[in-house]
Amino acid sequence: MLEKTGRDAKPVDLAKWSETAPRYSETKRMISVFAGRPLPVIGFVIIALLILVAIFAPFLAPYPPNQMDIINKLQPPNTTHLLGTDSLGRDTLSRIIYGSRTSLIIGISVIAISSAVGIALGLFAAYFGGVIYHVIMRFMDALMAFPMLLLALLVASLLGAGMKNIIIALGIGMIAAPCRLMCGVVLSVKQNDYVMSARAMGMSNLRLMLQEILPNAFPPLLVMITIGLGAVILAEAGLSFLGIGITPPTATWGGMVNDGYKFVMTSPVLAISPGIAIMLVVFGFNMLGDGLRDALDPKLRGVI
Amino acid sequence: MTSYIIRRILMGVIIIFLVTVMVFLFIRLLPGDPLTIYLNKTDMQQLTEEQLFELRVKFGLEKTLPAQYIDWLGGLFTGDFGRSIYYDIDVGLLVRERLPVTLYLGALAFIISGVLGLSFGVICALRRGTWIDTLVTLLANIGITMPSFWVGIILIYLLAVKAGWLPVSGFTSPFTDFWKSTRQIIMPVTCLALFPIASLTRLTRSSMLEVIQQDYIRTAWSKGLRERLIISRHTIKNALIPVVTVIGLQVAFIFGGSVLIETVFNINGIGRLMTQAVQNQDYLIVQAGTLIIAIMVVLSNLTVDISYGWLDPRIRYD
Numbered sequence: 001m002l003e004k005t006g007r008d009a010k011p012v013d014l015a016k017w018s019e020t021a022p023r024y025s026e027t028k029r030m031i032s033v034f035a036g037r038p039l040p041v042i043g044f045v046i047i048a049l050l051i052l053v054a055i056f057a058p059f060l061a062p063y064p065p066n067q068m069d070i071i072n073k074l075q076p077p078n079t080t081h082l083l084g085t086d087s088l089g090r091d092t093l094s095r096i097i098y099g100s101r102t103s104l105i106i107g108i109s110v111i112a113i114s115s116a117v118g119i120a121l122g123l124f125a126a127y128f129g130g131v132i133y134h135v136i137m138r139f140m141d142a143l144m145a146f147p148m149l150l151l152a153l154l155v156a157s158l159l160g161a162g163m164k165n166i167i168i169a170l171g172i173g174m175i176a177a178p179c180r181l182m183c184g185v186v187l188s189v190k191q192n193d194y195v196m197s198a199r200a201m202g203m204s205n206l207r208l209m210l211q212e213i214l215p216n217a218f219p220p221l222l223v224m225i226t227i228g229l230g231a232v233i234l235a236e237a238g239l240s241f242l243g244i245g246i247t248p249p250t251a252t253w254g255g256m257v258n259d260g261y262k263f264v265m266t267s268p269v270l271a272i273s274p275g276i277a278i279m280l281v282v283f284g285f286n287m288l289g290d291g292l293r294d295a296l297d298p299k300l301r302g303v304i
Numbered sequence: 305m306t307s308y309i310i311r312r313i314l315m316g317v318i319i320i321f322l323v324t325v326m327v328f329l330f331i332r333l334l335p336g337d338p339l340t341i342y343l344n345k346t347d348m349q350q351l352t353e354e355q356l357f358e359l360r361v362k363f364g365l366e367k368t369l370p371a372q373y374i375d376w377l378g379g380l381f382t383g384d385f386g387r388s389i390y391y392d393i394d395v396g397l398l399v400r401e402r403l404p405v406t407l408y409l410g411a412l413a414f415i416i417s418g419v420l421g422l423s424f425g426v427i428c429a430l431r432r433g434t435w436i437d438t439l440v441t442l443l444a445n446i447g448i449t450m451p452s453f454w455v456g457i458i459l460i461y462l463l464a465v466k467a468g469w470l471p472v473s474g475f476t477s478p479f480t481d482f483w484k485s486t487r488q489i490i491m492p493v494t495c496l497a498l499f500p501i502a503s504l505t506r507l508t509r510s511s512m513l514e515v516i517q518q519d520y521i522r523t524a525w526s527k528g529l530r531e532r533l534i535i536s537r538h539t540i541k542n543a544l545i546p547v548v549t550v551i552g553l554q555v556a557f558i559f560g561g562s563v564l565i566e567t568v569f570n571i572n573g574i575g576r577l578m579t580q581a582v583q584n585q586d587y588l589i590v591q592a593g594t595l596i597i598a599i600m601v602v603l604s605n606l607t608v609d610i611s612y613g614w615l616d617p618r619i620r621y622d
Binding site: 039138139141142143144145146147148149150151153154155156157158230234237238241242243244254257260261264265268271272275278279280282283286287 | 315318319322323326327330331445446448449450451453454457458460461465553556557559560561563564567568578579581582583585587590591593594597598599601602605
């Protein structure tokens with residue numbers, strides 16, 4: 001903090017420094033990095049549309065999602081049914097629109113539960129260290145050994161199908177990633193001087209963790225949550241495809257692919273269209289996550 | 305190095321122990337009568353209280369949980385996974401019959417995804433900004449979003465139904481009819497490998513780009529080393545370190561995907577066995593399948609970790 005070196009060096013007037021505004025705003029830089037490239041913007045638009053479609057589903061869908069019309073079953077795409085109808089005469093487009101609700105509700109609840117548990121466990125493990133660290137992390141290693149879909153299959157087989165049980169099943173499978181991430185961040189952050197000074201000031205463990213350590217993990221957590229949402233939606237689609245997910249007649253994209261699979265020879269659009277919806281949404285979350293990662297990474301300052 | 309290997313193996317043993325505890329507890333602690341593990345629900349309704357109690361004693365369910373766990377673990381060591389309530393045969397036998405199919409498909413998908421994913425990633429990074437890079441990166445970004453079961457259905461529709469080039473579904477052992485078997489597994493293996501290829505490409509590319517910026521690469525250039533040497537010895541070798549760590553995750557992912565793919569393509573592997581077992585409420589099969597797959601994932605992670613310590617000397621001194 002010295003302006004000149006040598007004998008006549010004067011300390012910089014710190015008060016003056018702290019009053020001058022920073023040369024540029026970090027938020028502005030993040031936004032320009034994020035918005036400066038096409039893919040993150042496309043991702044953002046897709047997710048914004050998904051949320052709007054899910055909220056306004058009743059206004060957007062041309063038909064109620066479960067309205068059957070056996071006479072007009074298995075129709076090819078036409079002007080009255082833009083994406084045709086399924087084997088019970090239900091409008092495919094309306095079911096895809098309503099399916100966005102299922103995907104979004106499950107995605108958000110699973111991520112909320114698994115992140116809360118994972119973050120808490122990771123924070124405790126790394127902050128206290130020792131036996132607590134080893135016990136928690138070895139359990140996470142064991143949890144990681146289960147393919148998420150198998151774990152969900154196991155849990156769902158015991159609890160039965162249904163929205164709540166699918167959320168529990170996928171939530172258990174998603175705990176390990178935020179836990180490990182949190183643990184890594186805490187281990188590197190807790191060596192810092194400001195953590196030690198906060199402790200010297202007599203800050204309680206809980207407050208120290210929440211106020212000084214947790215915010216440091218925010219950028220990578222945000223990226224992980226965004227990409228995790230896509231992964232959960234993909235896994236839920238898989239479970240519903242296997243018929244172990246959400247119980248019919250609730251519209252789910254995975255379940256629709258499964259229904260359409262039986263008629264793939266005659267009306268392939270039934271299986272193809274919900275798959276495209278899954279793809280678009282997962283693509284949206286991935287691109288949004290990638291964009292956030294680049295925007296929030298201080299190492300990339302000036303590179304992009 | 306020896307102490308590193310011993311430490312890793314010990315850790316692997318601990319993790320496998322925890323895996324068995326978790327699988328055991330999952331089945332025992334969740335709601336419902338544990339007797340349903342051994343008996344059909346409809347059969348149980350016809351039995352009297354005394355008969356049910358006798359059965360509980362017979363299966364050791366009146367003991368404490370730790371005692372039950374030890375009984376169960378002891379059984380596992382002798383290869384006793386219990387008896388399937390649906391098929392009424394030994395679960396171990398069923399698993400032994402179905403597992404090789406899944407392993408064969410999974411191993412092929414694993415090798416293909418490793419070779420293609422790494423090569424695509426390296427090519428993209430070396431040709432950064434060219435049309436090849438743009439195209440492959442875009443395809444990789446799309447590849448990680450496609451539900452594998454959906455890709456399977458589309459492949460069936462295009463290649464089997466429309467074009468008629470490949471059989472729609474089924475599996476034949478390569479020892480019975482190699483040609484038929486190969487034609488049958490092209491689509492399932494493609495589906496299984498798709499996500500790992502795409503994610504390995506992305507990871508290798510970004511890892512390569514990071515290494516290329518390092519000072520030691522500039523030093524290598526300024527030393528006047530040949531390009532081939534810089535790429536092979538200095539860049540790729542270092543860039544692969546973070547890639548190798550996720551190989552264990554790929555194994556888990558391929559096993560998870562096989563549950564879906566075996567259902568799509570009507571393949572009698574362990575994944576399909578487990579899906580059907582869930583529908584039949586045949587818990588012991590689900591338990592055995594989950595346990596075996598989880599242990600295999602731990603073992604492959606262990607192998608990766610040990611070879612990793614050999615590749616990257618820094619790891620050994622953690």
